[in-house]
Amino acid sequence: METRAEESPEGLHYKAAGSGYDEVYGSESEIQPHWQYLLDGLKTLGAPGISERQQKAERILRDDGATYNSGFPSSATWQLDPVPALIASEEWASIESGLQERAELLDLVLKDLYGNRELIRHGVLPPELIFSHGGFLRACDGLSLPGEHQLVMHATDMVRDHTGKMLVIGDRTQAPSGAGYALENRTVMSRVLPSLFRDSHVHRLSIFFQSLRLKLSSLASQITQEQPRIVILTPGSYNETYFEHTYLANYLGFPLVQGSDLRVSKGYLWMKSLGGLERVDVVLRRVDDFYCDPVELKSDSRLGVPGLLEVVRSGRVIVANPMGSGFLENPALLRYLPQIANHFLGREAQLSSVKTYWCGDPQDLTYVIEHIDQLVIKQCFRRPSEHSIFGSELDEPKRLALIEKIRQEPLSFTAQEYVRPSTTPSWKNNQLLPRPSILRGFSVAMDSSYHVMPGGLTRVGSQSKSLNLSNLRGATSKDTWILASEPERQISLHESQPLPMPTPAQPRIAFPCRVVENLYWLGRYAVRAEAALRLLRTVFVQINSTYHMPKETEQVLLQTVTQLTTTYPGFTLSGSPKSAQPEAELLSVVLDGKRSGSVTANLNSLLECSDQVREMLSADTQRVINDLRDELGGLAESLKQGLTAAPEEALDPLVTTLLALSGLWQESMVRGLGWRFIDMGLRVEKALQAVSLIRASLVPVLPKYQQQQVLESVLLSSEVLITFRRRDRSGSDMAQGLQLLLSDSSNPRSVFYQVDQLRKHLAELPSATNGSGLADEDRYMLEASSAIQLCQLEELVVEDEDAGTRVELDQLLSRLQHLLHETSNQISTKYFDQIKVHQQLVRTDWDEEL
Structure with a gap:
């Protein structure tokens, strides 16, 4: 097997895999020109320098609170590879054009599905493909956004084949995630590798978010002449991409709301704030279609707003992306995109999709069953708990079980040919190793077309043979650098014609009641934990003191612990053996997170409240809260030796961190309603x-x-x-x-x-x-x-x-x-x-x- 390598004097080198396409070498044995400067810079840094930069990136991500929640209650710091993914500007121009066209094409499909349905009438799409899919919402039939485009945001997952050609493997259209993480990656990388970033003339991302802000403001101007209220609707802090929701809310300057913060009244959508009900004009949603309205869609949803769809129908609020756009995520649609492109454009699309088969078609079904070992099987209707199935990984019983399931529900399954992703350098085990990669690109609607983010979110596998490159499966992200031939002009995020500001006499309250409630309880839990820690620290010192403490004094102090922390019955029962041997009870008051009133329970509640209001907290505050989380995580280990090893010293860091938090609130917060x-x-x-x-x-x-x-x-x-x-x-x-x-x-x-x-x-x-x-x-x-x-x-x-x-x-x-x-x-x-x-x-x- 051929090996291509570039040696470095320090032993830092990158060897591409001998087969498939590699981003550095392409199909040749020489490094592509646009990679040369970065690799030279990495050689200069050496392995210790790159590792140091990686540790710095991890610290920044941790301090920023950048997390990806892989499932309640666990969350992990967002993973970022210190080696960026590079694409030359000339090649990107072709990809960008293809992404623009694809967004336009899917926008036309969305208009047609909930409009005249010409694609069905002309036989381009089989009716059962549409009407059998859970993403097609009959309740949304006839709905349309003002303006030229229905699809406001669009994300596309792409891989390169063995020839280097970029192929689409999927689309995200309900609530496309990842743009915020791409922006966080860029912020971190510009600090970790500032010289390499600056000298590489990397296209900046700010114009994409400016375009998004302008688009939402433009939509709002269609239904109100006053200062519009634009909100970002999140499922809440347990959603896997909640950090991104808070990050975008801060970056764009929009309130972050949950379904419970909104209500429908008198034909309008309102946000419940301290100043009363405030009308909402545009909702940028991060909640999937079915959960948006429990009245007309999923009746047991707690994430949406009852009656929202009716307000949308009346044209009094705009939801982006529109409800019903989830059908465009159907991977079976890729099977028919060539015909759709010919129908709407009169030619093939610039950006091809991976070869796709829909099991609802009898010929496709036969092919899928016969070649299942070579295919990737996907559900047509994507559920969070279900992942792509790689036929090559299945043993015989699982393969037969899957075939039987496909035969029983052919309309629900799609298969795609497996395309081995291109490899790109990834920093693993203190060396540059080739890892499979996938790129997610983003586009946002403009007045006449779509603006494509000059970059995107690249994900790489943890192993050389990783198949499923998803964050849930342990993939690592990369910053994606589009390299310009000359420095790019600076672009501000602010609109050239800013919207009128509210008058000083009538300030607009920018957050809902839920936020101030969590801020209020954030303060209460912080004091509760601090008071308990201070008393426990004093009791530990007194119990371990060399001076004799009478039993009556000790009993009063122990009962005070129980009454202050409300961890009854504790030491309040007369004659209780806990008073004679208090160690186990005192440690329980500190460590038992399931015990109401314990230190750990109060700190966990504090952390939960902070997660609910993350968009309100400064970077320094978030840093201190992360410190608190870390100290709490190591508390059990610090106290494992019990009262014999000065337990008060294990409590000192928590008290200090809580004092730092209180100091930040007092000295750094603007004296507004939040403070x-x-x-x-x-x-x-x-x-x-x-x-x-x-x-x-x-x-x-x-x-x-x-x-x-x-x-x-x-x-x-x-x-x-x-x-x-x-x-x-x-x-x-x-x-x-x-x-x-x-x-x-x-x-x-x-x-x-x-x-x-x-x-x-x-x-x-x-x-x-x-x-x-x-x-x-x-x-x-x-x-x-x-x-x-x-x-x-x-x-x-x-x-x-x-x-x-x-x-x-x-x-x-x-x-x-x-x-x-x-x-x-x-x-x-x-x-x-x-x-x-x-x-x-x-x-x-x-x-x-x-």
Whole structure:
């Protein structure tokens, strides 16, 4: 077998496989000119330099939160090869022209399928190919977008055959994914290999996203003369490409919404925001067809908006791509594209498709069964859980089972000839190795044609013989460089004629209620976790202290852990063996993620809230959250030796990371509604945690020495022990300690400080009052503030000998807890959208088939 290689002085070399087409060498034995500069640059870097660049890329992707969710609850950092894929500008011109034409052709097919259906009438397409396919939606018949094009975005998967010819193996038209990942790849590579990138004169990607933004704005102008509201509809944070949804939302400047954030009312589509209902004009959807409207499509969908299709019919909202475009993803359509091209264009398409057979055709069925070992079998209707089947990989029983399934449902299966993909250099095991590659190209509609992204998303297999080059199967992505012969002019993302901005008197609230709810709970979970960590850290120190701790003191501290974290029954049962041997229970409070109130459970909830509002978080905030995720992942290992190995030290990094997160919110966030709700969550929870801590630890009466130990432990946990010791104390230690914890306006951790900040926030919220006096939440906080300021500390610390508690202190704290909980309830009722669970009244068999 012939081997082609280019040696380097450092041993860094690239050997192409002896058969098939290679991107570097083509069909020849010499390196193609457009690869020479990159390979020379990689040789200069050497293996250590490339590995260092790869590690830097991984850090950037990790810091950016770039993930690909392979399935709930797991997600992995997006994988990027540090060696880009190169295409010469001259060759790209031909590919670009072919992609433009293909998008135009599929657009014509889409218009015809939901219009006059001439392709059926003229015998170009068999009716059963269309009407048997789940992607053809009868409810969408007759729908059309304003303007020349129906298909707004289009993605095409392509491979090279052994001659170097580019062939299409599939199309994505419902909610084409990958463009955002291509942009992230480009951002990372321009930082990892800045000189090589700059000197290679790589075509930039910004014009593609500018075109997308302009197209959506143009569509919106067809139905409104006011400033349009364009949103990106996502299935949510568990979708595999959720990072891309948030990335595009930030890059394009559109709100990211879920189905629950929208509603249909009075014939229009609205977004539920803090300012009330805001009309939506255009929806860029990342939700598949069937899930968009549970009324007319998939009745048990929770991802769409009930009644959306009716609003689309009325022309009062535009959905891109239009619902029903999923039929164009049918791989069987490739079988008939030559005839379709002749029908519409009068000639063959520039960009050929791989040879395809549809089992609904008797002759094709016979051929597929006889040659199944040489073919790739695909379902006509693509489901997320199903993948292409390579006949060459099947053993005899599986092959016979597949043939039987095809015979039973011939209309549902398509077969394609296997085209061995071209190989391209990939950095594996500290060397450049040939790996099979596939390219996804993207196009977006313009006024008269389509604009093609000058690049795309290249995927390479993890092994030299990888067949299925999908992200779900472990493929790695590459940045795709289209090399210009001269520097490309800079192009801004902003429109040349920007849309009118809202007046300062009427600011538009750019996010839905769900977002502020998650921001609010993000703050609350952060404080919950921090308070628990601080107390546990203090308890670990006290238990392991060389000083003797009386059993009564230890018991109060352990019960405080249970009451603060609400991990009942915990240490609250009298005579419980957990109190005598507290290690297992304390570690459970830290590590048991299934236990409500545990540190791990609260941190997991915090991370989930952060995923829901990722588009609202800065890069630095995302970095700190990733650090938190990493620290949490290693916590069990750090604590495996239990209380004998200074467990408080394992908790320190988590506390520090949470403090960094709080610092970013306080110092880096614009003082808008997003920050206000995070801070309100922080203040509510800090107040509740402080009240719970005081009530659990200082209400019980202990002998003086033991009481002092408990008080100092509480002050240490609250970070005011040093202040307490340095102050001149005129009263009892207990009263002075309470003053610091409860009513000191200069202490940012005191209960009064939190209440005071909450009152200020509530006064600034939209619709804070209804014109009939104080709102309920304002009254609650006024009462809490007054109660704290009017209390007499020396009276609060008076002991009731019969009850063994400080009764007045307990009553005050109980009232404060009630007022804080009621305030939180009022905030939730007034400002957060309470998602109602809709009960499906009728089960339909066709839902299961979908």
